[in-house]
Structure formats: structure tokens, C-alpha cells
Amino acid sequence: MLISMKPNATTEEIEKICEKIRELGFTPHVIPGAQRVAIGITGNPGPIDPQHFAHFTGIAEMIPVSKPYKLVSREVKPEDTVIHFENASIGGEEIAIIAGPCAVESREQILETACAVKEAGAKFLRGGAFKPRTSPYSFQGLKEEGLKLLAEAREKTGLYIVTEAKDVQTLPMVEEYADIIQIGARNMQNFSLLEAAGKASKPVLLKRGMWATITELFMAAEYILSQGNYKVILCERGIRTFETLTRNTLDLGAVTVIKQLSHLPVIVDPSHGIGIAASVPPLAKAAISAGADGVMIEVHPQPSKALSDGPQSIGFQSFFTLMKELKKIARVVNRKIT
Ligand code: PEP
Ligand code: MN
DSSP states (O other), X not given: OEEEEOTTOOHHHHHHHHHHHHHTTOEEEEEOOSSOXXXXXXXXXXXXXXXXXXXXXXXXXXXXXXXXXXXXXXXXXXXXXXXXXXXXXXXXXXXXXEEEOSBOOOHHHHHHHHHHHHHHTOSEEEOBSSOOOSSTTSOOOOTXXXXXXXXXXXXXXXXXXXXXXXXXTTHHHHHHHOSEEEEOGGGTTOHHHHHHHHTXXXXXXXXXXXXXXXXXXXXXXXXXXXXXXXXXXXXXXXXXXXXXXXXXBOOHHHHXXXXXXXXXXXXXXXXXXXXXXXXXXXXXXXXXXXXXXXXEEEBOSSGGGXXXXXXXXXXXXXXXXXXXXXXXXXXXXXXXXX
């Protein structure tokens, strides 16, 4: 259920309704909008009797939410969510460029990459310190040492840090160093991790599971929002299909559907989506054309020497060329890369 307030409703009127919702044992979510404030209600097992709110002032209308995902849906919040950073934003006019290696491997590697992607125009640096790997014998990441190196790279370049939290235990440590906490595809339905991220103070980048439907992605995001963290960025990163020549099948159609059904920003990761470095630039361009709010690209100083995901990582030169092209495409779709 959504309570849509009158445009001139006072803070006091809003707070009184929130109090009533809590008294009923449910959770109120105040959602500011351009025209009016709305109050989403979660935690109710079934429909709520509107009579509970009959004598409250300031209410314009009470709207039942038809979708299973509530806070994530455009029904509840028609305007796009924009996540603001001091010097960047995700979900507004600006296209977010997140670039960097799959994993932080060394001080030299991450600093060199940070400087290169910054020069090319990226505002966010990615790099895993805790790596979820298919094999326990593969490089697992530098862990806290990797996080420290990312913080050093931020210090040096001003780039914001996007890095993965692999489990509930290490989430607080990741939260301390990261500007955006990434939840990986394999963890999309790790409900304890989603709930913990919902209590975190930093925005969350939630990747679509390689087996997950769009509705399941929305429901996973709902776990985070329902805990009070409304700063969620969805990420399409390819799904498993019968195709074997590509690592995954990048579902750009999903971007257009997500945009229709949800107010949350959506970015695309063509690197994991295709798994082939040469195919990454054309897919990144297609993603922006399809309406994505940003792209996340794996960039490595020497892709052939990368400790993880080398075959899908592009070098600095390709990234520079790609950025020039993305800037042109952004203009065509009325967006910008600054
Ligand atoms: C990553 O971004 O490095 C990663 C592990 O991606 P995914 O969770 O999408 O496989
Ligand atoms: Mn990777």
C-alpha cells in the first residue's frame, strides 16, 4: 500500500501517519517526490484496511501496489532515483563510468589503472578485494590489503571506489573502505547479505544473478530497500543461456524493461556479459543506447597477465577509444559524460 500525500502536507502530518503505521506493526518508508511525498508501507502480510487512516489529514489518496516488489517499483516512486556523490551521480543525466580491473592485484597495478581510467574520464574505480571464484584454487583477492590499496587509489585520483562484499562477515570492512558496495551475481539471493547491505550506510550495486529473472532481481533489491537503504543500483551482467561461444548472454532488453518498471538506476557490465574483450566496446555502446545509466568495464594494464578475467579485460588504449565513442553516444541519447 502507498499513501500519497497532498502536495502541501506538513512534516507533522507525515510523521503522524508513520507513527500509525508503526503502531500497526508495519514499516513506513517516506518517499520524497517532485510533486508530493508518498509513504510506502511494508511488512504487512495482506491488504491494509484504509479505515485505519480515515481521520488523518494531508492524505491525497491511498493506492494498493499491485507488484510483488513495492519500494523498487515505479508505482511507488514515478521519478528516477538519482544517487548523488560529491562530484558525480548515478541515475540522472550523467552516464556513470565505472572501470578498473576484475581484482586488485598489486599497488602498482591498481594505481596505474586508476590514473589511466581517470584520465579517460571515469569517475568510479572498480576492483575486487574479496573475489568469489569458481575454483577454490584460483586467486581469491588481496582482502583487506586490497581495500587499502583501493583507498590509496581514491586518495590519489579522487575516483569513487566500487568493490564487492562477498559475505556478511566482511561486509562491515568493505563498507568502511568502499563508496559503493557491490553484491555479486552469485550472491544476488544471499538474503542475509542483502539484509545486511540494507542496513549499510553506503549505496549498493546489485548484480543480476546469471540464473535470475528480472522480477527476482527486483525482489532481491526489495530486500535492501525494505531495510532502509534506498540507494541501490541494479546491474545487468549477462545471464546463462544455451549459447556457449560467449561467457553469458548480455540481456540489454532487460535494461529497457527495468527502466519501465523501476525507478532505480541500472547499469550494464558488458565484460562479464560477453566474456570477450573485443566485444566489450560495442556492447558498452549498445548499453548506453538502450538507456543504461552507466557501464562497468574491466580494464587491466596487461590483460594477458591478469589474475582473473583477463580474456574479457580491455587495455588502456581500448578504454580511451571507447570513452571517446561513449561521449558521442551519450549526447545522442540526451545524456552526458563529463
Ligand atoms: C565482478 O564484477 O568482478 C564479478 C565477480 O562479477 P559477477 O558477480 O557479475 O560475476
Ligand atoms: Mn571479473
